Amino acid sequence: MKQLIKLKVNGDEYEIAVAPWKTLNEVLRKELNLTGTKLGCGTGDCGACTVLVDGKAVNSCLTLAVEVQGKEITTIEGLAESEDKLHPIQESFIEKGAVQCGFCTPGMIMTTKYFLENNPSPTVEEIKKALDGNLCRCTGYVKIIDAIQDAAKKMKGGK
Amino acid sequence: MNFRYFKPGSVGEAIYLKKEYKNSKYVAGGTDIFVLIKKKAIKPDALISLRNLNEIKGIEENEKFVFIGAGTTLRELEQSEVVRKYFPALYDALINMASVQIRNVGTIGGNIVNASPGADTASPLLIYDAKVVIIMDDFKERELPLDEFFKGPKQVFLAEEEIVKGFLLKKPVKNSGSAYYKFMKRNAMDLANAGVAMNIKIGDDDIIEDIKVGLTTVAPTPIRATGTEEFLIHKKFSEEILEQAGNIAKKECSPIDDIRGKEWHKREIIKAYIKRVGMIAYKRAKLI
Structure with a gap:
């Protein structure tokens, strides 16, 4: 039995009918065609599905769409400042070669967004800890850490 | 997968729904229960979300005790000055638990009621002499020392309709x-x-x-x-x-x-x- 719900994603309001057991991940990808958010393990281990709900990083695969009605949802598609200007985290990931196959990247970037907002000047150890819930299977962590350090600098205005 | 979903605004409403739907489950953060549902280990007819129940959220302190609402997320606890100051063992456990994505939604009540032998928040709560405050189906409250709450692996002494309100911890003494x-x-x-x-x-x-x-x-x-x-x-x-x-x-x-x-x-x-x-x-x- 479907329920009519209102979702606010990247500033846009949607009114859609969804079954209560549909996850936020399924609704974003299949109903709203926002396929930037990936689905990896489906059990909260890999972090490829990470999105922000009211500014907090969560696994969209373990979140029901009906549960996040009325909340602000941000996905990788909503991060860039405009069509021609990427977010500094996205720029740093490209510049530092932190993207290989790219499947983990949206989740990595959303986790980084949440992390840097709470900790603008992190140490390498803190970055590693922040990525506890994000797996990269191309073994690219070194460059991802470089990119996060670089993004932190950019976001503080180059200091 | 096929279940009805309710998000009651009060404990009373939640207990009423639990009585109405026999094969239903309370769900807090959902980080354990959704995995079980996906694996088809459980097949509830209805889920009753506890996320809107302000009565079971937050941290309160008086001279001798601190009360931690069961619906408080692990991340909120980790960021709490009260936890860091008075209950460092709990803080040690929280910062090494799961991932930040999980801690942003998972609750301390969920971790305890789930009753895994390896529940990270359990042994810190045990050493602070925590009491479990439970809301019974007649809305009265009862208290139980945490070490008497665990029954076996994944089992606790909690009736179907009962809801854990939170945990009462003694503040540390000097030295x-x-x-x-x-x-x-x-x-x-x-x-x-x-x-x-x-x-x-x-x-x-x-x-x-x-x-x-x-x-x-x-x-x-x-x-x-x-x-x-x-x-x-x-x-x-x-x-x-x-x-x-x-x-x-x-x-x-x-x-x-x-x-x-x-x-x-x-x-x-x-x-x-x-x-x-x-x-x-x-x-x-x-x-x-």
Whole structure:
């Protein structure tokens, strides 16, 4: 039995009918065609599905769409400042070669967004800890850490 | 998958719905229950979300006690000054639990009611003498010491309709310190192979005036190591005495061989960690 719900994603309001057991991940990808958010393990281990709900990083695969009605949802598609200007985290990931196959990247970037907002000047150890819930299977962590350090600098205005 | 979903705004409404739908489940953060549903290990007809119940959220303190609402997320606790100041063993557990994505939605109530023998918040709560505050189906409240709440692996003494309101913890006394440490195979997103929590009060001449030891993943439920506590109380604190206590703890727990590790290895970890955690707790006791 479907329920009519209102979702606010990247500033846009949607009114859609969804079954209560549909996850936020399924609704974003299949109903709203926002396929930037990936689905990896489906059990909260890999972090490829990470999105922000009211500014907090969560696994969209373990979140029901009906549960996040009325909340602000941000996905990788909503991060860039405009069509021609990427977010500094996205720029740093490209510049530092932190993207290989790219499947983990949206989740990595959303986790980084949440992390840097709470900790603008992190140490390498803190970055590693922040990525506890994000797996990269191309073994690219070194460059991802470089990119996060670089993004932190950019976001503080180059200091 | 096929279930109805409700998000009641009050405890009364939640209990009413639980009575209406026999094969239903309460759900808080959902990080465990959704995995079980996806694996088809459980097939509830209805889910009753507890996320809108402000009555079971937040942290309150008075002179002697701190009350932690069951619906408080693990991340909120980790960021709480009260937790950091009074309950460092709980803080030790929180920062090494799961991932930040999970901690942003998972709740302390969920971790306890789920009753995994390896529940990370359990042994810290045990050493702070936590009482579980439960709202019964007639809306009256009852209290139960946490060590009497666990029944067996994944089982607690909680009736179908009852809701855990929260946990009542004693504030630390002067000259006391506490810590928690767990052994993990990898350093991220891992469950404890074995863990030790300790709360110690040091008196004049380094005499142990009070001691509480909690163990994780080495028995059917999280447990207090009462034999170890009896051995340590009123003794003079030293590394040697902790070593002897470790030998008692390793015998009084009852781990099993499983996917996480071998029985003998878990016993050795417990022995080593009694000393390690004891030293940290002692240092913290000296700081206050």
